[in-house]
Amino acid sequence: MIRVLLADDEPMILAGVRAVLSTDPDVKVVAQARDGREAIVLAQAHQPNVALLDIRMPALDGISAAAEIGRTVPHTAACILTTFGENQYVARAIGEGIQGFMLKSGDPRELLAGVHALAAGGAYLSPAIAQWVIGQVRDDLAGLEQIESRIERLTSRERDVLSLLGEGLSNGQIARRLHLVEGTVKAHVSAILVKLHADNRVQAAIAAHRAGLI
Template sequence: MIQVLVADDEAMVRGGVRAILATDDGIDVVVEATDGYQAVELVRVHRPHVALLDIRMPGLDGLAAADEIAAVAPATSVIMLTTFGQEDYIAHALGGGAAGFLLKASDPRELITAVHAVADGAAFLSPTVAHRVIRRYRDVGVMATQARLRMDKLTERERDVLALLGAGHSNAEIAHTLYIVEGTVKAHVSSILDKLDVRNRVQAAILAHEAGLT
């Protein structure tokens, strides 16, 4: 059972998210928070698998809360769920270690898919957000030739893993495809992040895309 924290200062939004997630028997909303400070503390206490955070909340906002959660509970995957899709918000969230970013206008099925994906160690961006992320990284100069040069640091097997990671596959799916155990996939992913000097799977996936691996 995937345990989830939902943080949003609007009761109707929290209720709507809970109702959507309740349609999946594998997901359980174990606790709710109304601001970023409360979200961080409740994650510290309950250690949910996934924390769904709104960006604009009173006190500590969702972006700052995501940074705090990464520090105090690194095993908890963070998904930003917000009305606002500006590139600077997206970049801050993903740069801080968020594993997913969804707009509140997204298809409700994307929310369920995202929770399962990040709980399984994968990353998830709604299609609209993914387009903006790729465009932003292109704009700041992460071009295909540069990305391919960084790929030279990887072994052949690590490139295979990165290609599947970039296509959105979880560790379990990568293990099944490559006929290796999941623990080996985790080791490869850790090595890939270190060699590419990126903080998370989303940033690695962007490089994979730029290098033409996906």
């Protein structure tokens, strides 16, 4: 069972997201918060697998709340629920190591796919905002030519791993897809992050998108 924490100061959004999640028998909402500080307290109390956080909330914004949850409840994967009008916050969120970004207005199937990917240890970007995110972090990841040059340093197997990582798969899922042991995949991911100069899996996934590996 995937345990989920929801945090949003808009009751209609909370109700809508909860309704979508309720359609999946493998997902259970264990707590709801109306601001960032409450989200931190509830995450520490309920130990969810995934925390879905509005990017802008009273008391403490979603990015700051997600960063604190990451420090105090490290096994909880944080995902930001955003709109196109809040794009300026996304680069900061990536810098805080947040693993997912999903549009509030996106396809409900994307929400469920994202929750499952995050719970399994992967990263997830809604397809509708992936291209914008790529552009937003351009300065952090250098130019496309430099990215392609860095990807050329990867071995064939590392490229395979990066491609699946870019799809949001966890190490375990990548291992099963490529018929490898999970420890080997973990080693490949570490090597990929070093070679791409990426700080986390989200940045590596963005590099994979930019280089056309997805």
